[in-house]
Amino acid sequence: MIDTSVFATSFLASAVEIIEMVITVVGVGAMRGWRSTLLGAGAGLVILAALILGLGTALTLVPVRLLRVLVGSLLFVFGLQWLRKGNRRVSVSGLRGMGARAATDDDIPTHGMDWIAFLLSFRGVVLEGLEVTIIVVTFGAAARAFPSAALAAAVALVVIGGAGALARRAVERIPRSALQLVVGTLLSAFGTFWAVEGIGIAWPGSDLSIIALAAWYFLAYAC
Amino acid sequence: MRSSPHRARPVRIRWLRAFVTFWYGFIIGDDWTVAAAVAAALFVTWVLHAVGVASWWIPPVVAVAATGVSLRRIRG
Numbered sequence: 001m002i003d004t005s006v007f008a009t010s011f012l013a014s015a016v017e018i019i020e021m022v023i024t025v026v027g028v029g030a031m032r033g034w035r036s037t038l039l040g041a042g043a044g045l046v047i048l049a050a051l052i053l054g055l056g057t058a059l060t061l062v063p064v065r066l067l068r069v070l071v072g073s074l075l076f077v078f079g080l081q082w083l084r085k086g087n088r089r090v091s092v093s094g095l096r097g098m099g100a101r102a103a104t105d106d107d108i109p110t111h112g113m114d115w116i117a118f119l120l121s122f123r124g125v126v127l128e129g130l131e132v133t134i135i136v137v138t139f140g141a142a143a144r145a146f147p148s149a150a151l152a153a154a155v156a157l158v159v160i161g162g163a164g165a166l167a168r169r170a171v172e173r174i175p176r177s178a179l180q181l182v183v184g185t186l187l188s189a190f191g192t193f194w195a196v197e198g199i200g201i202a203w204p205g206s207d208l209s210i211i212a213l214a215a216w217y218f219l220a221y222a223c
Numbered sequence: 224m225r226s227s228p229h230r231a232r233p234v235r236i237r238w239l240r241a242f243v244t245f246w247y248g249f250i251i252g253d254d255w256t257v258a259a260a261v262a263a264a265l266f267v268t269w270v271l272h273a274v275g276v277a278s279w280w281i282p283p284v285v286a287v288a289a290t291g292v293s294l295r296r297i298r299g
Contacts, residue, residue: 069265074250076282077261080290081252087294115245192282199269201279213283220287 003145010139010152016207017131018156020190022164024124027183030171032108032117040118044125051130057137064130065198071123072194078120079191082184087221089177120187127194132157181221189213260289 029037055062108114136153140146174182193203193210203209251258264285271278 073261073265076286077250077252077258080257080261080286084252084254084257084290084294088297091294116249119249188286192286195265196268196279196282199265199272201268201272203279216283217287220291 003148006143006145006148007152010149013135014132014153014156017128018160021124021128026164028120036114036117037121040121041125044122048129068194068198072191076191079184079187086181185217188217254293257289
């Protein structure tokens with residue numbers, strides 16, 4: 001018997017985290033190639049499954065705040081690097097540079113593993129996956145309705161993951177320079193949000209402040 | 224023929240160098256001042272939060288300022 005209130009609450013809370021996960025994987029995959037990105041996502045799922053099976057409900061003891069500070073800080077500075085590169089490209093080629101499909105990125109390896117794509121994707125899946133798992137455990141325990149909470153998270157993953165897979169082709173058509181600016185903006189926004197939240201500070205508007213941060217970075221670099 | 228321990232050392236050093244180079248590029252990139260500014264901003268944010276001052280706005284403002292200075296320096 002599904003507890004509809006737990007299902008709805010868990011679905012919405014999980015959806016927020018899964019959207020962040022999917023945006024990271026799709027954005028990085030479109031920018032740097034899918035092989036390493038999907039391998040990173042797959043490795044993240046394996047680690048996540050191992051943590052869930054190994055720790056169970058004790059997963060709530062994982063120091064997520066510390067992970068947020070560390071991982072958020074890394075993402076923050078890395079996103080700013082992409083923003084700088086994208087901005088420099090536009091400065092050199094003007095807005096025509098935004099349409100340059102042939103724009104190359106010196107640090108993308110032509111063969112072997114792209115460890116940057118692997119790491120970004122891996123981080124997205126593990127960190128957001130941990131958050132979703134903690135949501136399921138917390139909501140499920142509070143209402144004694146684990147199956148409803150778990151089902152809600154699974155449905156959110158299928159729906160949003162499916163939407164991300166469908167959007168992949170459209171994202172790949174975005175010119176490289178423009179995509180670098182967009183993905184750099186999003187990574188910087190996510191990184192800023194997590195790093196500050198990991199310190200223990202609540203953002204005004206909670207997760208909605210990610211949108212405000214993205215708008216802030218976008219406008220700052222557009223001007 | 225067993226591999227010489229002397230031959231193994233350069234492989235380990237190459238691996239270590241590649242590992243350090245990767246993380247340096249990931250974190251610092253081509254301008255260490257931006258990474259340093261972000262680290263300082265997060266530290267100041269934490270200190271101010273600890274004494275009860277609203278400081279969530281500091282990292283995004285510092286990030287934009289530091290990156291703006293970095294870009295201006297590149298353009299000369």
